[in-house]
Amino acid sequence: MENGFIECPDGASNSEDCKWISISGSVRDAPKIGLRQCENCGLVTHSENLRELVNYADGTMHDWAGGHGELSVNPEGDISRRLAALLELKSQYKSKTLLDFGSGDGTMLKYLGAHFDISGLEPEIKAREKSIKDGFIIYDSIEKIVNNETKFDLITMFHVIEHIYNPGEILSNLKKILNTGGILVLETPNSNDALLRLYKSKAFENWTYWSHHPMLYSHDSLSRIISRTGYEVVENNGGQRYSLANHLYWLCQNKPGGHEIWKEMFSKEASENYDDDLVRRGYNDTLWLIARSI
Secondary structure (H helix, E strand, O other): OOOOOOOOOOOOOOOOOOOEEEEOOOEOOEOOOOEEEEOOOOOEEEOOOOHHHOOHHHOHHHHOOOOOHHHOOOHHHHHHHHHHHHHHHHHHHOOOEEEEEOOOOOHHHHHHOOOOEEEEEOOOHHHHHHHHHOOOOEEOOHHHHHHOOOOEEEEEEEOOHHHOOOHHHHHHHHHOOEEEEEEEEEEEEEOOOHHHHOOOOHHHHOOOOOOOOOEEEOHHHHHHHHHHOOEEEEEEEEEOOOOHHHHHHHHHHOOOOHHHHOOOOOOHHHHHHHHHHHHHHOOOOEEEEEEEEO
């Protein structure tokens, strides 16, 4: 099956290395649209092109929640986890300058500013304007950074690459603004999420996919596209952002929010052991990849 409208990790939409099969599930905001997955690398994408539903400059990404936005995972936990990892990289690679690709309203930049010389890249007009008003340097495109002859020691992409139809082109262009030996950090959802591949939750597979995520990566597919675009993979692992309570709530109630509604149900030790087991078996919900520009 030809994919045709997305860029496969091996560099061609009809690559012989891509063997597309239809899988269960549908796109939440376009329920007649199904999904397909590459049997070889685990990449998941929509069965049809949904670009017409996407306009990041106008903020269409924030229309997705459908009443569930308030049930997102605890952002403070994400911030502290990411900051700790970036400070380790700073120490290891002597990184000083950092670009946060997909910087949104500047929340992450506020925490990074005490440790790095920071800039952001954000296509959404309102979010970018807010960050600029708050005193941050925010670009609207990679081309503007290239033209400005600015380079960085470290680039972060927290839940960004899954939004991109042309990841190979974007990753190649990011190399132009990374210093030699510079570090790229990516965090993105895992196509092998336990609710999809282990528990096979019908409710979850008809909810989690949406128009603004044209691609959902596996460890393998993410590593392939990073390597193909001229980076050396330094670390390719992941973590679990949503809890045991969240998973049980999905399986019992067929809807999100269990990590808040049942947050007192399990001990911290039980939840952490569950998270560790998911990571060990590759069913964690989040991929974390560190790459070096070579």
